Amino acid sequence: MNGNMSCLAERVVKLLKSFCRTQIHVKQIQAQIIIHNLQSHTTIAEHLITASQSHNLLNYVSPLFTHLIPKPHVFIFNSLIRAFSHSHIPNTPLSLYSHMHKNSILPNNFTFPFLFKSLSDSHDFVQSQCVYTHVIKLGYVNDIYVNNSLLDVYASYGCLELCRQLFDEMPQRDVVSWTVMIMGYRNGGKYNDALLVFEQMQYGGVVPNRVTMVNALSACASSCAIEMGVWIDDMVRRNGWELDVILGTALIDMYVKCGRVEEGLKVFCDMKEKNVFTLNVVIKGLALAKSVEEALLWFNRMELDGVRADEVTLVTVLSACSHSGLVEKGRFIFSMLVDGKYGFLPNVKHYACMVDLLARAGQLQEAFDIIKCMPFEPTAAMWGSLLLGSKSRDDLEFSEFAATKLVELEPYNTAYYVQLSNLYAEAGRWSDVERIRGMMKERGLTKDLGCSSVEVEHQRHGSELLA
Structure with missing residues (x-):
């Protein structure tokens, strides 16, 4: 690319990064890209795809790369597949991959993780298996990122035997590999297996991340494995991890489902930030394990703390009133719900x-x-x-x-x-x-x-x- 073209490309990239505030802007810049024949420039393509994703124009922009470029660089297709997979537009990533295959554009190890993510979201198990045959043929069968994404596919389908087989055959595993296994077992209702994998992860010297901890705590909550839950709580505090909303809420949920409401409330008090999900867990826990009256006090406290109740909150509170025979209280809360006090109708x-x-x-x-x-x-x-x-x-x-x-x-x-x-x-x-x-x-x-x-x-x- 000559000097003038290079300067033009830099200006286009700068416009895409700072000027694209509306769909009209994206379309105007795309027109200039076509006029100056810059669509094959990988950096420009990446930023145009990112801008298009932000403004819901991916379907509008993608023909530029699939029809106006004879043989686009694999990086462009990887960027398109990644963007479409995050936008949850079904089947498009697979169509893009088929286009690559038909036009002899060789995929690389960055192509498959986002393609598998899309197939996982669309629950297309057969196509996932077909794509995996390409992984094998192209020699990416030992790539950890490709294998992690396939693990996630198997876990999302509930194919835990296949998931475990692939996991055992992987020459290399990282925290994502272990976390996907734990998540798969947890989602499949095999809580003891999830916690066993979590223990094996510790023995293997792999340091868990927050996602790992949240899934392990969820398995503890569902199986009332309070000892493991307390051990995770101790580990979080020993390592000085901040109790953010997600991790803190998971800890509270574990404690209250195991009947240890006071410990759950202690975690709640230790959290710097709470949201409606956190308070829902506290209210449910109190209603189930301790006192409906106290649960209702916390429900009233939500409004005082400026936390807006959601639909789950009201289901929990009304159900608690039902099981405790608090007819007048239930009538009053339901009437407020019907009147729109909470911002939604029943x-x-x-x-x-x-x-x-x-x-x-x-x-x-x-x-x-x-x-x-x-x-x-x-x-x-x-x-x-x-x-x-x-x-x-x-x-x-x-x-x-x-x-x-x-x-x-x-x-x-x-x-x-x-x-x-x-x-x-x-x-x-x-x-x-x-x-x-x-x-x-x-x-x-x-x-x-x-x-x-x-x-x-x-x-x-x-x-x-x-x-």
Whole structure:
């Protein structure tokens, strides 16, 4: 590139770095790039792609490199694939890679990590395997960055055996490799395996990072491994790590789920910065393990501290009111939610909490009125709440209606037929009992004599709201 062209390129790069404030600016600079035939300049391409990503113009800019350049440098395609993978635009990174393949543009080890990230996000396991065959053919099978990205693909699909096999075969592992394994096991519900890998990581002399610690703490919380959780807390403090929002919240979550609420509150007090997620964890922990009244005090404290409650906060608080029989308090909070005090309107989970609260308290008509008037279709959990509440009050009319609705919603769930049949039997309505048995026979359903899954489902639903 001659001197004049080099100066022009420098001015274009400077414009891309400091002048691009709107989409119009990006398009104007792109026009100048085309006029002066600078699209093959890798530095210009990189900055144009970055600017386009910031202004949601990637689809507008990418044809410049895929159609106007006979054979772009691999660096340009790597930059495009990386940008599209971060922008979560599905299939485009794979299309770019296919374009490279068709035009004999040889990928390198920087191509595959972001390509695998995109395939992981789009859950395209088959294409991931196809791309991995190219990795093998091109000799990048031992590249740690490529292998780490493939580990993440396997972990995101829940293919933990493949993930472990690749991990064991890797000639080199770093903190990312170990963290992905821990995260994979944690997401797959194999909490003990996640903590075993975390221990092996320590024995291997690999220093964990914050992401590692957060995932290990999450595994501790889910498996009530309090000893390991305390050990991680001690390690964090020995090494002088700052309790930022993410790490501090993970520590609190571990303590409260293991029933050690006071230790969780101590961590909360040690944190310099908290947010709504931190306070949600504290409120849930108090509601589950200690005192609903204290949880409500912390809920009130959120507003005083200038932290805005979110939808999860309100689900937690309303569910806690339901399980503790605080009907008036629940009514008051829900009315404030409906009036828009918290900046959003109630969603279906908030309505489900209120139906459950009122049904448990025997306020069956009010619970039914909420179901009828809410702007959502009633869920099985709502009818289940009404059914259990009406059964406990021997209200046959509501019990029959709720059980019938459950059968309509889930026509192949045997438990609901059994509930309805039992209601009719208790009322001496034997013709209706025979009718229900006939419906079950027509649909090939068999009565489970030990069935109480309506109650089980109802308990599970309540636990999920607070968990």
